[in-house]
Amino acid sequence: MTTLIQHLLFVFLLFIAPAWDYYDAARLKRNPDSAHRIRYYRTVVSWLWIAAVLACVVAGPHAIFSIAPAPQEAYWLYGHAWVRYLVGVVLTLLTLAMVLPYVTVAWMRLTNKPRAYKSADLMQSVPYAYLLPATRRDRQWWVLVGITAGLCEEVLFRGFLLFYLHTSPWQLNLTLVLLLSSLIFGLQHLYQGAKGAVVSAVLGALFGLFFLLTGNLLFPILLHAAMDLRLLVILRPATE
Numbered sequence: 001m002t003t004l005i006q007h008l009l010f011v012f013l014l015f016i017a018p019a020w021d022y023y024d025a026a027r028l029k030r031n032p033d034s035a036h037r038i039r040y041y042r043t044v045v046s047w048l049w050i051a052a053v054l055a056c057v058v059a060g061p062h063a064i065f066s067i068a069p070a071p072q073e074a075y076w077l078y079g080h081a082w083v084r085y086l087v088g089v090v091l092t093l094l095t096l097a098m099v100l101p102y103v104t105v106a107w108m109r110l111t112n113k114p115r116a117y118k119s120a121d122l123m124q125s126v127p128y129a130y131l132l133p134a135t136r137r138d139r140q141w142w143v144l145v146g147i148t149a150g151l152c153e154e155v156l157f158r159g160f161l162l163f164y165l166h167t168s169p170w171q172l173n174l175t176l177v178l179l180l181s182s183l184i185f186g187l188q189h190l191y192q193g194a195k196g197a198v199v200s201a202v203l204g205a206l207f208g209l210f211f212l213l214t215g216n217l218l219f220p221i222l223l224h225a226a227m228d229l230r231l232l233v234i235l236r237p238a239t240e
Helices: 002-030 034-059 061-065 071-078 081-110 118-123 136-167 174-188 190-214 218-229
Strands: none
Touching: 002 034, 002 136, 002 174, 002 190, 034 061, 034 136, 061 136, 071 081, 071 174, 071 190, 081 190, 081 218, 136 174, 136 190, 136 218, 174 190, 190 218
Protein backbone atom coordinates (compact mmCIF):
# COMPACT_ATOMS: atom_id res chain seq x y z
CA MET A 1 0.00 0.00 0.00
CA THR A 2 2.84 2.39 0.91
CA THR A 3 4.58 1.78 -2.43
CA LEU A 4 1.33 2.42 -4.30
CA ILE A 5 0.92 5.77 -2.54
CA GLN A 6 4.52 6.66 -3.45
CA HIS A 7 3.76 5.89 -7.10
CA LEU A 8 0.61 8.02 -6.99
CA LEU A 9 2.44 10.90 -5.34
CA PHE A 10 5.14 10.73 -8.01
CA VAL A 11 2.50 10.82 -10.78
CA PHE A 12 0.89 13.79 -9.05
CA LEU A 13 4.20 15.70 -8.92
CA LEU A 14 5.12 14.81 -12.50
CA PHE A 15 1.82 15.43 -14.27
CA ILE A 16 -1.07 16.70 -12.15
CA ALA A 17 0.58 19.42 -10.04
CA PRO A 18 2.28 21.23 -12.97
CA ALA A 19 -0.90 21.13 -15.09
CA TRP A 20 -3.05 22.22 -12.16
CA ASP A 21 -0.73 25.11 -11.25
CA TYR A 22 -0.43 26.20 -14.90
CA TYR A 23 -4.21 26.30 -15.27
CA ASP A 24 -4.71 28.03 -11.92
CA ALA A 25 -2.06 30.66 -12.71
CA ALA A 26 -3.71 31.30 -16.10
CA ARG A 27 -7.02 31.92 -14.32
CA LEU A 28 -5.29 34.39 -12.00
CA LYS A 29 -3.67 36.15 -14.97
CA ARG A 30 -7.13 36.83 -16.41
CA ASN A 31 -8.30 38.34 -13.10
CA PRO A 32 -5.14 39.63 -11.35
CA ASP A 33 -6.76 41.27 -8.33
CA SER A 34 -5.98 40.71 -4.68
CA ALA A 35 -8.93 38.41 -4.00
CA HIS A 36 -7.92 36.05 -6.82
CA ARG A 37 -4.25 36.20 -5.79
CA ILE A 38 -5.10 35.19 -2.25
CA ARG A 39 -7.29 32.35 -3.54
CA TYR A 40 -4.32 31.20 -5.63
CA TYR A 41 -1.96 31.46 -2.64
CA ARG A 42 -4.39 29.50 -0.49
CA THR A 43 -4.66 26.73 -3.08
CA VAL A 44 -0.87 26.42 -3.47
CA VAL A 45 -0.27 26.37 0.28
CA SER A 46 -2.98 23.73 0.79
CA TRP A 47 -1.81 21.17 -1.78
CA LEU A 48 1.87 21.63 -0.91
CA TRP A 49 1.26 20.90 2.76
CA ILE A 50 -1.00 17.93 2.05
CA ALA A 51 1.50 16.42 -0.41
CA ALA A 52 4.51 17.09 1.86
CA VAL A 53 2.88 15.49 4.91
CA LEU A 54 1.88 12.50 2.78
CA ALA A 55 5.48 12.18 1.51
CA CYS A 56 6.81 12.13 5.08
CA VAL A 57 4.26 9.48 6.05
CA VAL A 58 4.95 7.10 3.14
CA ALA A 59 8.74 7.57 3.00
CA GLY A 60 9.55 8.38 6.62
CA PRO A 61 11.01 11.65 7.98
CA HIS A 62 14.56 10.27 8.12
CA ALA A 63 14.53 9.32 4.43
CA ILE A 64 13.09 12.71 3.50
CA PHE A 65 15.33 14.99 5.56
CA SER A 66 18.68 13.22 5.33
CA ILE A 67 20.78 11.49 2.70
CA ALA A 68 24.08 9.63 2.95
CA PRO A 69 25.03 8.22 -0.46
CA ALA A 70 28.19 6.20 -0.96
CA PRO A 71 30.99 8.20 -2.69
CA GLN A 72 30.89 5.94 -5.75
CA GLU A 73 27.24 6.80 -6.33
CA ALA A 74 28.26 10.28 -7.56
CA TYR A 75 32.01 9.98 -7.98
CA TRP A 76 32.16 13.13 -10.14
CA LEU A 77 31.09 15.07 -7.03
CA TYR A 78 32.52 13.12 -4.11
CA GLY A 79 35.68 11.81 -5.78
CA HIS A 80 37.22 15.10 -6.90
CA ALA A 81 38.14 17.81 -4.43
CA TRP A 82 38.23 20.52 -7.13
CA VAL A 83 34.65 19.70 -8.19
CA ARG A 84 33.42 19.99 -4.61
CA TYR A 85 35.32 23.27 -4.29
CA LEU A 86 33.79 24.64 -7.51
CA VAL A 87 30.29 23.55 -6.48
CA GLY A 88 30.88 25.07 -3.06
CA VAL A 89 31.83 28.41 -4.62
CA VAL A 90 28.68 28.41 -6.78
CA LEU A 91 26.47 27.53 -3.82
CA THR A 92 28.14 30.21 -1.68
CA LEU A 93 27.47 32.83 -4.37
CA LEU A 94 23.85 31.68 -4.56
CA THR A 95 23.51 32.01 -0.79
CA LEU A 96 25.00 35.50 -0.84
CA ALA A 97 22.61 36.52 -3.61
CA MET A 98 19.65 35.34 -1.52
CA VAL A 99 20.89 37.06 1.66
CA LEU A 100 22.05 40.35 0.09
CA PRO A 101 18.60 42.03 -0.06
CA TYR A 102 18.05 41.38 3.65
CA VAL A 103 21.49 42.77 4.54
CA THR A 104 20.96 45.82 2.33
CA VAL A 105 17.63 46.67 3.94
CA ALA A 106 19.03 46.15 7.44
CA TRP A 107 21.97 48.43 6.65
CA MET A 108 19.70 51.15 5.26
CA ARG A 109 17.56 51.04 8.37
CA LEU A 110 20.59 51.25 10.64
CA THR A 111 21.98 54.21 8.72
CA ASN A 112 18.55 55.86 8.19
CA LYS A 113 19.01 55.91 4.43
CA PRO A 114 15.98 55.99 2.10
CA ARG A 115 15.06 52.77 0.31
CA ALA A 116 15.48 52.38 -3.44
CA TYR A 117 13.27 49.98 -5.39
CA LYS A 118 15.01 49.47 -8.74
CA SER A 119 14.71 45.72 -8.22
CA ALA A 120 10.98 46.13 -7.67
CA ASP A 121 10.55 47.78 -11.06
CA LEU A 122 12.53 44.95 -12.65
CA MET A 123 10.44 42.27 -10.93
CA GLN A 124 7.23 43.86 -12.17
CA SER A 125 8.38 43.27 -15.75
CA VAL A 126 8.62 39.48 -15.40
CA PRO A 127 5.91 37.36 -17.09
CA TYR A 128 4.47 36.22 -13.76
CA ALA A 129 4.27 39.67 -12.13
CA TYR A 130 0.49 39.24 -11.82
CA LEU A 131 0.90 36.68 -9.02
CA LEU A 132 3.39 38.71 -6.96
CA PRO A 133 2.07 40.31 -3.75
CA ALA A 134 0.76 43.83 -4.33
CA THR A 135 -1.49 44.69 -1.38
CA ARG A 136 -0.84 44.53 2.33
CA ARG A 137 -3.01 41.41 2.65
CA ASP A 138 -1.17 39.81 -0.29
CA ARG A 139 2.12 40.39 1.52
CA GLN A 140 0.78 38.82 4.71
CA TRP A 141 -0.22 35.73 2.75
CA TRP A 142 3.12 35.70 0.92
CA VAL A 143 4.88 35.07 4.23
CA LEU A 144 2.99 31.77 4.46
CA VAL A 145 3.58 31.07 0.75
CA GLY A 146 7.34 31.60 1.11
CA ILE A 147 7.67 29.44 4.20
CA THR A 148 5.47 26.74 2.67
CA ALA A 149 7.43 26.71 -0.61
CA GLY A 150 10.75 26.55 1.23
CA LEU A 151 9.73 23.63 3.40
CA CYS A 152 7.22 21.67 1.33
CA GLU A 153 8.84 21.98 -2.10
CA GLU A 154 12.17 20.82 -0.69
CA VAL A 155 10.45 17.91 1.06
CA LEU A 156 8.72 16.92 -2.19
CA PHE A 157 11.18 17.73 -4.98
CA ARG A 158 14.41 16.99 -3.13
CA GLY A 159 13.67 14.75 -0.17
CA PHE A 160 10.89 12.59 -1.57
CA LEU A 161 11.94 12.44 -5.23
CA LEU A 162 15.56 11.56 -4.44
CA PHE A 163 14.38 8.83 -2.08
CA TYR A 164 11.73 7.54 -4.48
CA LEU A 165 13.91 7.49 -7.59
CA HIS A 166 17.22 6.50 -6.02
CA THR A 167 16.42 4.32 -3.02
CA SER A 168 12.94 2.90 -3.40
CA PRO A 169 11.53 1.54 -5.59
CA TRP A 170 13.45 2.53 -8.75
CA GLN A 171 17.09 2.60 -7.55
CA LEU A 172 18.27 4.86 -10.37
CA ASN A 173 21.74 6.37 -10.61
CA LEU A 174 22.10 9.28 -8.17
CA THR A 175 23.28 11.74 -10.84
CA LEU A 176 20.33 10.85 -13.05
CA VAL A 177 18.02 11.22 -10.07
CA LEU A 178 19.37 14.72 -9.39
CA LEU A 179 18.73 15.71 -13.01
CA LEU A 180 15.25 14.17 -13.11
CA SER A 181 14.14 15.74 -9.84
CA SER A 182 15.42 19.13 -11.04
CA LEU A 183 13.57 18.76 -14.34
CA ILE A 184 10.33 17.89 -12.54
CA PHE A 185 10.85 20.92 -10.29
CA GLY A 186 11.24 23.05 -13.41
CA LEU A 187 8.02 21.65 -14.89
CA GLN A 188 6.23 22.67 -11.72
CA HIS A 189 7.09 26.29 -12.60
CA LEU A 190 5.89 26.27 -16.21
CA TYR A 191 3.40 28.98 -15.28
CA GLN A 192 6.45 31.30 -15.19
CA GLY A 193 7.10 30.63 -18.86
CA ALA A 194 9.85 28.58 -20.51
CA LYS A 195 12.63 30.78 -19.11
CA GLY A 196 11.19 30.60 -15.60
CA ALA A 197 10.93 26.81 -15.82
CA VAL A 198 14.59 26.52 -16.91
CA VAL A 199 15.75 28.84 -14.12
CA SER A 200 13.71 26.83 -11.61
CA ALA A 201 15.25 23.57 -12.87
CA VAL A 202 18.75 25.02 -12.42
CA LEU A 203 17.88 26.24 -8.92
CA GLY A 204 16.44 22.80 -8.17
CA ALA A 205 19.75 21.21 -9.18
CA LEU A 206 21.65 23.62 -6.91
CA PHE A 207 19.33 22.91 -3.98
CA GLY A 208 19.84 19.21 -4.69
CA LEU A 209 23.63 19.66 -4.59
CA PHE A 210 23.27 21.40 -1.24
CA PHE A 211 21.33 18.39 -0.02
CA LEU A 212 23.95 15.93 -1.29
CA LEU A 213 26.93 17.86 0.10
CA THR A 214 25.46 18.56 3.54
CA GLY A 215 23.46 15.33 3.89
CA ASN A 216 20.64 17.36 5.45
CA LEU A 217 17.60 19.06 3.92
CA LEU A 218 17.61 21.92 6.44
CA PHE A 219 19.91 24.28 4.53
CA PRO A 220 18.08 23.92 1.19
CA ILE A 221 14.82 24.59 3.06
CA LEU A 222 16.17 27.78 4.65
CA LEU A 223 17.75 29.00 1.40
CA HIS A 224 14.60 28.28 -0.61
CA ALA A 225 12.40 30.10 1.89
CA ALA A 226 14.81 33.06 1.94
CA MET A 227 14.69 33.17 -1.87
CA ASP A 228 10.89 33.45 -1.94
CA LEU A 229 10.51 35.72 1.08
CA ARG A 230 13.07 38.19 -0.29
CA LEU A 231 10.32 39.44 -2.62
CA LEU A 232 8.81 41.18 0.41
CA VAL A 233 12.09 43.06 0.74
CA ILE A 234 12.57 43.77 -2.97
CA LEU A 235 9.03 44.78 -3.87
CA ARG A 236 7.71 48.20 -2.85
CA PRO A 237 5.35 47.90 0.15
CA ALA A 238 1.66 48.56 -0.42
CA THR A 239 0.42 52.07 0.35
CA GLU A 240 -3.24 51.29 1.01
